[in-house]
Amino acid sequence: MPIGILEEFENSISEVANSKLFREYIGAESDSVKLTDIPIHSGVETHFILAFAIDYTNDNHPSPTNGKFDVFWETNHLGPEEIASIKDRNANVKFAVSLGGDSVGDGKAFFTPNSISSWVRNAVSSLTSIIKQYNLDGIDIDYEHYKTDPNTFAECIGQLLTNLKQSGTISFASIAPYEDDGAVQSHYQALWRKYGHVIDYVNFQFYAYDKLTVSQFVQHFQEQASNYGGGQLLASFISGGENEGLTPNGGFFDACNELKGQGKLGGIFVWCADESTKSGFKYEKTAQALLASL
Structure with a gap:
């Protein structure tokens, strides 16, 4: 390929890979955070991800229910009316529900299907009801503990996402x-290999690494871009962490600018709005301004 054409081809890849997508988890840690508190930049596509819906009983002694999901996020300021109001006033805002998470009650939230067919059937039914009730647009998968093999996880989640997309119930899906x-990577890699075509975004939890330098963050980003080849990979930080990943005041935005220059910044996501209330969402503002400049 002639050099001029090669450069044009590489530039087109760079333009496609960078994305003005900002995503933030909300509702897992506080019942006081309000959607109206969080900055929303009009030049950025914004996704609020409600954390979490879990297929466990919602009582003091939670137990798995084989795909029968219930709402576990704090609904005090995150109900259907508040969501509808924000979406009515901001055409660039969408909402998703995240499934699973780390814990439920005093224990871990395990992925424990009785069978693929029964779990999928129950999950499609219960999640369709939740999505319609809350006027949601997408689903995020954040299971972190398993009592099943990677292939069963891949089939359950893959069939769920395929069904909800084909029915028009959701317009996008992500994994975390x-x-x-x-264990975690083996399950998600199995899902990606077979059902990556129905997954739109990869919310990789870079804050799960120990404290990183800018160069280490960029290196890990490149490694995960290879693991989830062809996926839209987002950079991430935890707003309440000091020694987790790359912090906002420790070089995170320098790393994002480097990825931006390489044409690889698929967006930014934050864990989580509940923790960001302490800082007045100053890092969300910085992240959105950076994305708006793409």
């Missing part, structure tokens, strides 16, 4: 893997 001793 992180680097671990093998």
